[in-house]
Amino acid sequence: MPPPRTNPLLAVDALHISFGGVGAVRGIDFEVYAGEVFALVGESGAGKSLTARALLGMAPRTAAVSGRVLLHGAPVTPADLGRRIARIPQDALSALSPVHRVEDQLALSVRSVQGLGRREARAAARRALADTGLAPEAAAAYPHALSGGMRQRAVIALALVNGPDLVVADEPTTALDPDRRERVLTLLRERCAAAGAALLLVTHDLEAVRRHADRAAVLYAGRIAELGPVERVLGRPAAPYTRALLAALPTAGLPHRSRLPVLAGAPPVPGATGEGCAFAPRCPDATALCHREDPGPRTVDGRRVACHHPLREAV
Template sequence: MPPPAPEPLLSVDALHVSLPGAAPAGVEAVRGIGFEVYAGEVFALVGESGAGKSLTARALLGMAPRTATVSGRVLLRGAPVTRTDLGRRLAGIPQDALSALSPVHRVEDQLALAVQSVQGLGRREARAAARRALADTGLGPEDAAAYPHALSGGMRQRAVIAMALVNGPDLVVADEPTTALDPDRQERILTLLRERCAAAGAALLLVSHDLEAVRRHADRVAVLYAGRIVELGPVDRVLGRPAAPYTRALLASLPAPGLPHRSRLPVLSGAPPFPGATDEGCAFAPRCPYATALCRTEDPEPRTVDGRRVACHHPLGETA
């Protein structure tokens, strides 16, 4: 008898996020997303700008815009996620590090305060823990004692990453966590995030535009388009042999190694729909080379194809 399947660390079911708009119900920017994340794994959300990646991450953290309407079920280790979980069981790494740091407190003091509020350590022990966390991301004592405005954008981003990791959360939600870093530092930080989460039995949910970084660091990946998951599965299958036409088009738009100088860069033709502007049928149909009348009239339901979940009427180029 096979061993029982592990329980997911994070369960997301039927997540909807609507923003104020002309329609009475608002603009539905995230449309019924569902997935699971397991302890020790790196799970990535990818897609074009406007696909709903960052809004999904903010909703999971309880940080969706105040005007947004959020519905669905989010469970962390089987219990509903609450705002008090942020910084304890759940931590976030935002894109804009400067807005996440107080301009009037030294970096190490901000981390030490986070340690004191969660772990209840004394001031000296909390400061030592803060400095260790900052050192893990490459920031020395002088950097730790600086105010945020005195650090470069990359150094501030590393400070925010240290703040997310310092209390050993169960889940870290990282929204483009290495945008401000050079390629070498990006690789080191992503490796650090993955190793620290794995060592603690935690999980990393990574939001990224960088498909090559996702290929190197993620275990599973969900591809979003127009607020919906179109493909989800092991990263080697999804990015190695994509089933959804959108995933294939997204990968084809990446510059190939050795592209001659002054060559035209590959592009994904057309444009994604404005959030909430999807008509009946598949949202990708206007840009899809496989689209049929069925695609334009009926939104595809997810199904299992070649070891991954795909929402497409013609996965892997199937014809009607």
């Protein structure tokens, strides 16, 4: 169950990211609360990873970023990274130094962030690695000697070893097979819960969101199409784009050689969304109003939706 709503841990207000005047993220607002799993979902190019990088102050140098990102009500600073905010990137191997043993890397992080001595830092590193299920011999190995799943466990331990308030995981299981993917996501969710940390999960995997997230924001063309509790967003989607994503999921029991479901068309090129709803050219329910006016967000059935005709199929 989602935690009680008090003051948000993370608040993102009117986030805009553009390149040469072309908007890639166009006014995103959302909040993340302590102890919850919040997912950013959408197709490739929707702005998920770019948003996550901007939250961490890691947007590309060529990007123009505006808006507010607040942690506990104060602007996020470089000093927050590693201590109060941790990041898990898509490629676990890239997050680990190839020339240092895994436990040494965690101990170094503990010393630099918490100021502990060598012995205390190494003990903290070993506890964090053991909490993720890594055996002592794996903790003492170099990253290249570990399997993909073991490296991902090491990266989770590295993210959590300094007790952050928020963990930002950007497609953290991309390189793993389905079984390992589920185990790693379960471990990540459980370790964050045990540490009292919120988890911001960036993914295109709707089934992973259904199983592991409390709330989700569905992004399309750099904006939030729908935001709310997962059981409502994925159980009874109000936005046509969310319904289209769910309809495109492959299901068990498809006849042999049958065509896989697809979401027709392609997302608009940044800067070419036009005056109306960005999804209108692909939406089977679009009307003249949809092509003419960009819908603003509204509250529908316990979630926020940017659509002129929300829940149209369910009415």
